[in-house]
Amino acid sequence: MEYEVNIGIEIHAELLTKSKVFCSCPVQFGAPPNTLTCPVCLGLPGALPVLNKKAVEYAILTALALNCKINRNAIFHRKNYFYPDLPKNYQISQYDTPIGIQGYLEIETANGRKRIRIRRVHLEEDTGKLIHSGGRITGSDMSFVDFNRSGVPLLEIVSEPDISSPEEAKEYLINVRDILVFLGVCDGKMEEGSMRCEANVSIRKKGSDKLGTKTELKNINSFRAVERALQYEIERQIEIVSKGKEVVQETRHWDEKNEKTISMRSKEEAHDYRYFPEPDLVPLEIDDAWIENLRSQIPELPEEKYERYKTLGLTPYEAKLLAHDLELSIFFDKAVKLYNNPKNIANWLLVDVTKELKDRNKVITQTLLTPEIMVELLLLIDEGKISGRIAKDILPELIDKGSSPEKIIEERNLTQITDTSALLSVIEQVLKENAGVVEEYRKGKEKSFMFLVGQVMKLTKGKANPKLVNELLKKALG
Amino acid sequence: MELADLTAHELLELISKKEVSPQEVVKSCIDRIEKYEPKIKAYLFIRNPEEIINSVKEDEPYSAIPIAIKDNILVKGLPNTCASKILANFIAPYNATVIERLNKKSLNIIGKTNLDEFAMGSSTENSAFGPTRNPWDIERVPGGSSGGSAASVAMGSAIWALGSDTGGSIRQPASFCGVVGLKPTYGTVSRYGLVAFASSLDQIGPITKDVTDCALLYSFINGYDPNDSTSLNIEPYRYSPLKGDIKGIKIGLIRELLGEGVDPSVKKCIEDSVKIFEDLGAIIEEVSLPYISYSVPTYYILAPAEASSNLARFDGVRYGFRASGKTAEEMMSNTRGEGFGPEVKRRIMLGTYVLSAGYYEAFYLKALKFRNLIASDFRKAFERFDVLISPTSPTLPFKLGEKVENPLEMYLADICTIPINLAGLPAISIPSGFVNNLPVGLQIIGPVFSEAKLFEVAYAFEQATPFHKRRPQLGGISYGV
Numbered sequence: 018m019e020y021e022v023n024i025g026i027e028i029h030a031e032l033l034t035k036s037k038v039f040c041s042c043p044v045q046f047g048a049p050p051n052t053l054t055c056p057v058c059l060g061l062p063g064a065l066p067v068l069n070k071k072a073v074e075y076a077i078l079t080a081l082a083l084n085c086k087i088n089r090n091a092i093f094h095r096k097n098y099f100y101p102d103l104p105k106n107y108q109i110s111q112y113d114t115p116i117g118i119q120g121y122l123e124i125e126t127a128n129g130r131k132r133i134r135i136r137r138v139h140l141e142e143d144t145g146k147l148i149h150s151g152g153r154i155t156g157s158d159m160s161f162v163d164f165n166r167s168g169v170p171l172l173e174i175v176s177e178p179d180i181s182s183p184e185e186a187k188e189y190l191i192n193v194r195d196i197l198v199f200l201g202v203c204d205g206k207m208e209e210g211s212m213r214c215e216a217n218v219s220i221r222k223k224g225s226d227k228l229g230t231k232t233e234l235k236n237i238n239s240f241r242a243v244e245r246a247l248q249y250e251i252e253r254q255i256e257i258v259s260k261g262k263e264v265v266q267e268t269r270h271w272d273e274k275n276e277k278t279i280s281m282r283s284k285e286e287a288h289d290y291r292y293f294p295e296p297d298l299v300p301l302e303i304d305d306a307w308i309e310n311l312r313s314q315i316p317e318l319p320e321e322k323y324e325r326y327k328t329l330g331l332t333p334y335e336a337k338l339l340a341h342d343l344e345l346s347i348f349f350d351k352a353v354k355l356y357n358n359p360k361n362i363a364n365w366l367l368v369d370v371t372k373e374l375k376d377r378n379k380v381i382t383q384t385l386l387t388p389e390i391m392v393e394l395l396l397l398i399d400e401g402k403i404s405g406r407i408a409k410d411i412l413p414e415l416i417d418k419g420s421s422p423e424k425i426i427e428e429r430n431l432t433q434i435t436d437t438s439a440l441l442s443v444i445e446q447v448l449k450e451n452a453g454v455v456e457e458y459r460k461g462k463e464k465s466f467m468f469l470v471g472q473v474m475k476l477t478k479g480k481a482n483p484k485l486v487n488e489l490l491k492k493a494l495g
Numbered sequence: 496m497e498l499a500d501l502t503a504h505e506l507l508e509l510i511s512k513k514e515v516s517p518q519e520v521v522k523s524c525i526d527r528i529e530k531y532e533p534k535i536k537a538y539l540f541i542r543n544p545e546e547i548i549n550s551v552k553e554d555e556p557y558s559a560i561p562i563a564i565k566d567n568i569l570v571k572g573l574p575n576t577c578a579s580k581i582l583a584n585f586i587a588p589y590n591a592t593v594i595e596r597l598n599k600k601s602l603n604i605i606g607k608t609n610l611d612e613f614a615m616g617s618s619t620e621n622s623a624f625g626p627t628r629n630p631w632d633i634e635r636v637p638g639g640s641s642g643g644s645a646a647s648v649a650m651g652s653a654i655w656a657l658g659s660d661t662g663g664s665i666r667q668p669a670s671f672c673g674v675v676g677l678k679p680t681y682g683t684v685s686r687y688g689l690v691a692f693a694s695s696l697d698q699i700g701p702i703t704k705d706v707t708d709c710a711l712l713y714s715f716i717n718g719y720d721p722n723d724s725t726s727l728n729i730e731p732y733r734y735s736p737l738k739g740d741i742k743g744i745k746i747g748l749i750r751e752l753l754g755e756g757v758d759p760s761v762k763k764c765i766e767d768s769v770k771i772f773e774d775l776g777a778i779i780e781e782v783s784l785p786y787i788s789y790s791v792p793t794y795y796i797l798a799p800a801e802a803s804s805n806l807a808r809f810d811g812v813r814y815g816f817r818a819s820g821k822t823a824e825e826m827m828s829n830t831r832g833e834g835f836g837p838e839v840k841r842r843i844m845l846g847t848y849v850l851s852a853g854y855y856e857a858f859y860l861k862a863l864k865f866r867n868l869i870a871s872d873f874r875k876a877f878e879r880f881d882v883l884i885s886p887t888s889p890t891l892p893f894k895l896g897e898k899v900e901n902p903l904e905m906y907l908a909d910i911c912t913i914p915i916n917l918a919g920l921p922a923i924s925i926p927s928g929f930v931n932n933l934p935v936g937l938q939i940i941g942p943v944f945s946e947a948k949l950f951e952v953a954y955a956f957e958q959a960t961p962f963h964k965r966r967p968q969l970g971g972i973s974y975g976v
Contacts, residue, residue, distance in 0.1 A: 056589055060808040062582070062690040063569045063591060065723050095804050097850070101823045106807035160823060162812065291850035293859060296694035296801055298724050 019223040020258070022251055023231075024180035025136075028193055029213040030172045030203040031143060032075045038142050038170035039066030039109060046209075050148075050163035058168035060104030065297050068093075072140060072170035073116070073301065075202040077311050079172055080117025080138040082196050082318060089303050091116045093140075093295040098288050101160065102145040104167055112292045115139030116303070122176075122196075123320070124188045133189050134177040143169040172203070178217065178228065183247035187240055190214060195319045195341050207239050218247055219264070220254045229254070230264040234278060236271045246271040250278050322346055329359040338367055344380045345371075351388035361395055369409055373416050385419025394422040402432055406479045433482045437489065440473070440481060444493050447472045458494065466490070498523035499651030500966050502704045503560045503711060506654065510559055517551045517559030520654075524561045524605060527652040531969050535628050537637075537647040539566045540574045541606035555601035562597065563653035565644045566607035567614055568699060569688040570594050573604075577690050578622035579612045581809045581816045581834030591688020592723065593657060593699050593716045600715055605653050608643030612836045613806065614664055614692045616640050617908040620899055621838045628895070629671060630967040631933055635892040638668030638908075644702050645672035649967055655703040655712050659689055661696045662794055663887075663912025666924035669702055670887035670936020673926045673965065675709045675953070676702045678912070680943045681919035682727040684713075685720030691805040693798035694725070696916040705963045706925060710734050710950040717946075732946050739955035742776035746952075747880035749940075750783045752911045757889040764928040764935040765886050768956070772884075775955050782880060784872040789865045790914040791906055796849050796862035797917075802839075803846025809834065841902065870918040877942040882952050885911050887924040887936035915940055923949045926962035934962070 034044055040057035056064035080087055094112035117138030123130050145164040174193060180186050194212060197203040205212050214237050219229035232254070234246050254264050269278040317325075319340045326336035339346050345366055352362045370391075374381060394415065397403045403426055411425050426432055434440055447469055448455055458465035473486050498506065498520050509515045525544045532538060552558045564570055567577045569587035571594070576582045590598070597604070611621035619627040619642025627642045629635040630650040637646040641658030645668035648656050658665040660678040669676025677700045684699045691697060701712035711734050718731035748769060753762055769779050811817035811830030818833045820826030835843070849858035876883060889910055898905040915922040920940055927937035937956070941949045957963050 059813060061588065061814070062575065062577070062585070062808070063587075063686075063688040065687050067722060067724050097804050097807060099807065099810065099824070099827060101810070101812045101827070104808065104813065106810060107804050289852045291804070291847065291852075291855075293800060293804070293850055293855070296725075297691075 020220045020255055021223050021225070022181050023178035023219050023221070023228055024182075024186050024247060025178035025217045025231075026176045026180065026186060026189060027215045027217075028172075028174040028190070029215075030079075030174065030197050030205070031211040032072055032170040032172055032202055033204060034069055034071045034075065034170055036069060036071075037168035038069045038072045038140065039168055042168065044169050045165075048165055050161070050165060053165040054167070058104065059164055060106075066109060066295075068298060068301065069170065073303075074311055075170070075200070076116045076138060076140040076172055077303065077308060078200050078315060079174070079197065079202055080120065081308070081312050082200055082315055083117065083120040083122055083135050083138060083174065083193075085117030085120030085135060085138055087303055087308050088114050088116055088118060090114065091301040091303060093298045093301070094292045095295050096141075097291040100144070102147045102162055102167075104145065104164060108142060108144065109295055109298070110141035110173075111139035116301075122189065122192055124185065124192050126182075126185050126188065131179075131185070133179045133185075136175045136177050137173070138175075139173050141171050141173060143167065143171045172197075178219070178231070183244040183251070186216060186247055187244045190240060190243055191341070192319070195343075198343050199316055199318050201316075210238070213238070214243060216243065216247060218250050218254070220251060220258060229258075230266050232264065232266065232278075233268045234271055235268060235281065236273070238273070242271060242273060245276060246278060249276065253278065326359075326363075329353070331359060331363050335363045335367060339363060344382045348381050348388055348391075352391050355388060356392040356395060358395070362391070365391065365395065369412055370416075373413060377416070384416045386416045387419065390415050390419065390422065397422055397426065401482065402426065404433055404479060404481075404483055406474070406483075407433075410479070432480065434477055434480050437485070440477075440485060440489055441493075443473055443476050443481070444486075444489055447476065448493060455494065466494075469494075496966070497651070499527045499654075501654070503557075503654050503708045506560060507556050510556055517553070517556070518548060520559045521548055521551055521561055521603065524652050524654065527650055527969075528605075531630070531650050532652060534633055535630055535646050535650050536625060537608055537627050537643045537650065537652060538563070538606040539576055539578065539609050539622075539624055539643070542573075542604065547603060547605055550601075550603045552601055558601040558603050560603060560654045561605040561652075562602045563605055563608045563644055563647040563656040564594070565610055565614075565641050565656070565658045567610060567659060567690040567692075568593060568657055569690070570604060570607065573607060575607070575690070576624070577613045578610045578624055579809075579835065579839070580623045581830070583623070583816055585815050587688075589688065591699075592685035592720045594688065596716050596718075602715075606647075608641070608647050608656060610643055610664075611640035612839050613690065613802070614640040614659055614661055614697075615802070615838050615842055617663065617667055617905055618893070618895075618898065619643060619668070620895060621836060623836055626895055629892050630969060631673060632892065635894050635933070636671065636897075638671030638888070638892065640664040640668075641676075641702065642668045642671075645669050645674055645676065648672070648674050648702050648704060650969060651966070655701060655708055657699055657712075657716070658702050659692075659697055659699050660912075660916065661692045661698075661798060662916050663909040665700045665702060666887045666912050666922060666936065666938060667909060669924045670926075670934065670938075671892040673929075673934030673962070673967070674702055674704055675706055675923065675925050675963070676700065677709050677713055677923045677946070677949070678915060678921060679713060679717060679946060680921040681916075682725050683717045683729075683732070683921075683944070683946070685718075685723040685726050687720055687722040691801075693801040694805060695801060696794075696798060698916075706923070706950055706953045706957050707737060709923065709953075710737060710946075713946060729944070737950055737954040739951060739958050741772070741952050741955040744777050744881045744952065745879065746772055746777050746779045747782035747876055747883040748779055749787070749883050749885045750781050751785070751787050752885035752889075756907060756910065757886060758891060760930040761886050761889060761891065761935055764930065765884070765937065768884070768927045768937050771956060771959055775959055777952075780880075782876050782883065784869075784876055784914070786865065786868040786872045787914040790869060790917055791910055793862045793865040793869065793917060794909075794913045795845065795906060796858050797866065799842040799846030800850050800859055800862075801846070803843045803850065806835075806839065806843055838902070866917045869914055873914075873918045873920060873940075873942075881941070881948065882945070883940040885938045885940070887911060887938040891930055891933045891935065911938060919943060921946050921949055923953050925953045925957060926965070927956070927960070928962060929965065934965075
């Protein structure tokens with residue numbers, strides 16, 4: 018029997034606003050517990066919420082970037098449930114009038130491009146954090162609550178169950194993450210919890226028009242976990258159904274360590290959140306002028322960059338790598354303006370620069386390398402003043418110190434040797450010292466030629482013009 | 496008459512003429528507390544008399560006018576119990592916006608007054624710390640939920656007071672205690688720092704001995720507050736001396752609020768009031784607002800629904816009373832089980848029920864529709880009338896214990912005041928007569944933001960009648976051991 022998979026994804030993204038969504042406490046990570054709190058985010062008696070305009074703008078921006086319609090009259094609702102990390106024991110959220118509805122996002126799949134519909138984008142407040150003595154809730158004698166995170170603005174992005182495989186789910190998630198990062202509304206760090214994800218998944222017989230019973234997966238904390246958890250859950254459901262049994266509608270917890278999903282609670286135990294309109298806030302009126310103003314602030318997003326980069330002559334692979342890296346793509350765009358060889362810049366950025374960045378665990382904006390320096394380096398190669406070898410050698414210095422390549426070359430006398438007579442004397446010396454190798458070459462061992470080139474480069478400390486060395490050496494060897 | 500029997504504006508005049516000293520005024524009020532508080536029990540917390548006297552500043556005339564604050568309005572550093580065991584040990588860590596505004600005028604806060612627990616009730620009997628008595632007859636209730644505030648003013652221990660009104664909690668006790676109480680237009684007084692009962696209905700307002708004081712105190716507390724999103728950014732009311740000329744104004748007498756269930760003696764009193772208005776040159780006609788008959792059921796869906804959510808924060812996790820429990824959930828559950836009184840629990844259950852899946856549409860949404868219909872009845876009436884009148888309470892102050900066992904009957908005590916909260920309108924209750932030495936209140940209702948007009952109409956009535964001058968015979972009560 019063949020099965021079709023339906024996956025819907027719910028993303029929670031912490032917004033990078035300066036202050037919380039309903040009070041003026043700063044949004045900041047790593048501060049000592051309960052130092053970023055006030056009567057509002059502590060749920061003290063008498064405290065009232067005041068909506069942060071910036072958070073609304075971030076929500077509208079995201080909704081627009083995800084091709085959503087904007088609700089002109091968005092209402093906040095209270096979601097009621099008791100939990101010690103929820104100071105008011107209700108969360109101010111949105112229910113039937115979220116800020117954005119009916120959007121979509123296109124992703125690349127094995128079968129070409131695919132449109133994933135987005136049901137809603139809404140704004141809500143984050144909870145505090147529980148810290149259990151001993152680290153685990155079970156068996157812990159005591160728990161503490163840190164309310165620094167309480168009231169941090171959260172964006173909830175819910176997709177329709179249009180995703181058909183774990184790979185697509187990961188692709189969708191990465192795409193949403195990149196949009197959030199490019200918009201500057203969220204740092205998108207899943208491992209740090211600033212972007213969280215839940216997935217609901219069901220299977221049905223191929224061709225069936227009715228969705229199967231879904232399970233909801235929680236505790237998915239990385240892009241890798243999304244794929245693994247879904248894969249596991251799909252296999253589990255297929256096993257159940259192929260045995261003639263039925264999947265139970267429930268919430269399941271992804272156990273990262275044991276790589277399986279565990280039942281958390283069934284549908285019968287599900288909360289009744291008793292949503293009702295938040296009487297402490299007035300309806301949020303969003304007019305056309307506000308929307309258009311925000312629309313004009315949307316920067317070029319990865320999809321558009323990708324298409325543009327392909328027109329610049331990059332391969333789809335290169336275009337994708339660059340287009341989905343905010344810092345690198347901005348660097349690239351600036352460099353292209355100064356130096357019209359996109360292919361060459363992309364090459365350098367994606368290979369040598371990327372390797373250096375990885376070694377340093379940094380993004381390009383955290384280094385001293387600028388597009389101007391990069392272009393200066395590439396021009397020196399083009400003009401034949403230095404070899405690619407030398408360029409690679411001095412790259413770390415450019416990254417760490419932001420030095421001028423031209424100056425380095427001058428100071429260290431690294432300019433390429435293009436003087437034929439000077440090179441000929443070096444070649445003569447190499448041939449003399451490696452008579453055995455020369456002999457081998459003459460007997461037909463091609464590799465020996467490269468060895469001899471290497472020796473010339475070594476003696477000239479890499480400064481010899483490789484093309485010229487090749488020519489002269491061939492001539493000398495007859 | 497002693498100083499404690501006078502109004503704020505009378506006392507301010509005496510002080511400015513140097514006929515009395517500010518300290519004398521404050522001492523007169525403290526004296527009342529010492530003599531009568533043990534019987535009336537208007538307060539849950541009284542500041543140290545020495546502190547109160549020391550708060551008087553020569554260049555700040557209002558510092559000589561003691562004010563009592565209902566114990567659900569946060570005053571930084573003072574207890575704020577909401578008359579509940581669950582907040583018995585809670586000290587307010589910040590000031591409500593209205594308190595910040597009073598502090599600017601240096602008003603002298605004398606203490607925090609008793610209320611029905613979390614403002615839920617109409618008699619102040621639902622206080623976890625015991626009931627307050629009516630200064631006119633200590634066998635009777637002072638009304639509620641701002642019973643402590645109304646009694647504190649009636650007994651002269653405070654010259655004026657702040658209360659809160661969700662369904663009549665300022666006006667009904669004002670009526671029972673023979674004083675003036677204003678429920679302002681929703682959104683004109685900040686709710687920041689008022690412990691929420693039903694957010695869409697709650698408003699803080701003044702309780703005073705006469706209309707002039709009411710207008711004065713309202714002018715201090717009203718106005719836009721960015722900390723309250725439901726606060727309206729409009730030109731605030733500013734006090735100017737009242738004239739009381741109401742010739743030619745049109746007054747509607749609400750038929751539905753004079754029908755069944757209204758005590759004949761109260762009805763008679765209101766009919767007398769109609770004559771007084773006519774003598775003052777007003778034109779009075781009966782008007783029908785059919786939907787207000789649905790006010791009580793509408794209110795007892797919406798208010799508990801909001802309350803069930805508003806009161807969820809009292810869980811023992813961060814502040815207030817905490818019971819023990821093996822797990823966090825058990826601790827929270829025990830805290831609420833032991834910390835809340837029966838009426839609060841009843842309303843939390845009601846509210847939880849009407850918001851539950853499957854009942855939301857049948858109850859909550861339907862009640863919202865009725866709320867709109869009631870508001871629209873009022874809007875239509877105000878196309879024809881400048882103000883509307885009705886009794887404030889359908890009955891005279893009732894005896895302690897009389898309605899405690901019958902919550903439905905108690906809920907009907909607010910039948911005249913509830914519609915006004917549902918419609919978000921302003922209404923004032925003023926003394927309009929006495930029956931067997933028990934005060935009867937007249938309610939004057941206006942369109943939104945018509946406080947200035949309400950004050951003029953109420954002032955005209957006041958000037959033509961002696962009722963606001965009458966004080967309870969406190970000395971006549973037997974205060975034997």
